[in-house]
Amino acid sequence: MTAPLRLLPRLLPLALAAWAAPAWAADNPLIASPAWDDLRSSIIGTETEPPVDPAVLDLDAPPRADNPALVPIRITQPRDAPRIASLTLVIDENPAPVAGEFTFGPATGPLDFEVRVRVDAYSDVRAIATLDDGRQVMAGRFVKASGGCAAPAGQSGDVRATMGQMRWKTEPADGRVMGTLMIRHPNFSGLQRDQVTLLDIPAEFISTVALRQGDEMLMTMEGGISISENPVFRLGYVPNGQPVAVSATDTEGRAFSETFAPGS
Numbered sequence: 001m002t003a004p005l006r007l008l009p010r011l012l013p014l015a016l017a018a019w020a021a022p023a024w025a026a027d028n029p030l031i032a033s034p035a036w037d038d039l040r041s042s043i044i045g046t047e048t049e050p051p052v053d054p055a056v057l058d059l060d061a062p063p064r065a066d067n068p069a070l071v072p073i074r075i076t077q078p079r080d081a082p083r084i085a086s087l088t089l090v091i092d093e094n095p096a097p098v099a100g101e102f103t104f105g106p107a108t109g110p111l112d113f114e115v116r117v118r119v120d121a122y123s124d125v126r127a128i129a130t131l132d133d134g135r136q137v138m139a140g141r142f143v144k145a146s147g148g149c150a151a152p153a154g155q156s157g158d159v160r161a162t163m164g165q166m167r168w169k170t171e172p173a174d175g176r177v178m179g180t181l182m183i184r185h186p187n188f189s190g191l192q193r194d195q196v197t198l199l200d201i202p203a204e205f206i207s208t209v210a211l212r213q214g215d216e217m218l219m220t221m222e223g224g225i226s227i228s229e230n231p232v233f234r235l236g237y238v239p240n241g242q243p244v245a246v247s248a249t250d251t252e253g254r255a256f257s258e259t260f261a262p263g264s
Helices: 011-020 033-042
Strands: 058-060 071-076 085-089 097-106 112-117 121-130 136-143 166-173 176-183 204-211 216-225 232-237 244-250 255-260
Touching: 033 071, 033 085, 033 121, 071 085, 071 121, 085 112, 085 244, 097 112, 121 255, 166 255, 176 204, 176 244, 216 232
Parallel strands: 058 136
Antiparallel strands: 058 071, 071 112, 085 097, 085 121, 097 216, 112 232, 121 136, 166 176, 176 232, 204 216, 204 244, 244 255
8 A cells, every 4th residue: 555645635625526516518419520530440440430329328528628638527327228348538639539448347337437638629529338238339529628638737846756646535326336536647648848948748647547346347447648637537336345456557667556445
């Protein structure tokens, strides 16, 4: 277990407050996207457009982002929807459009998942889910935001001194729990500049995350530069009474891990 997290207490409440905001009205549907037309085959392996079906999957995002470097995305399913095995989160107009590739364990169905991303230009943000039976379904929103990938880092000082520190919090939610994970990491995109030297900051970001309770996998992620600084993930699941273990790696080969007691 890592050292006490003396430098994080103010960050998690702020992250949780973002999730507590009311859902946005569904007034920003996906729009025609030439970028997606070019990307579709390479990302999902087919030119066939996955159906948009809110009876299986929905994605909620603000029509206009307050902060393009911290855009909250929530992906949900109705109670009786088929289980999602994996999901790809895509931001069409970002320099690296695939924000993350996720897998989810059985305890997370129906999916209720939130993450913060960077949006670099007015863009569709879409989730393409693969169901247990192999079918694909899509959901998304058009988000007005710009400059998120090049926005200056929000934290100052020696960011590496606290890199990899984690916080975990659970709260009851409709018969199961919502778990919130925050990982301290600048997640440099490679498009930002040092505000003192004005030199480009090389890309350096969390590339993998694995979240388990006991031997049971809850979520894995392979991520890119579009995941926000100090990544936050919020996930609904059925608890099994076992400790929750988190492991993560970044692009510099660093490995981070932490274990949290049940119900912490």
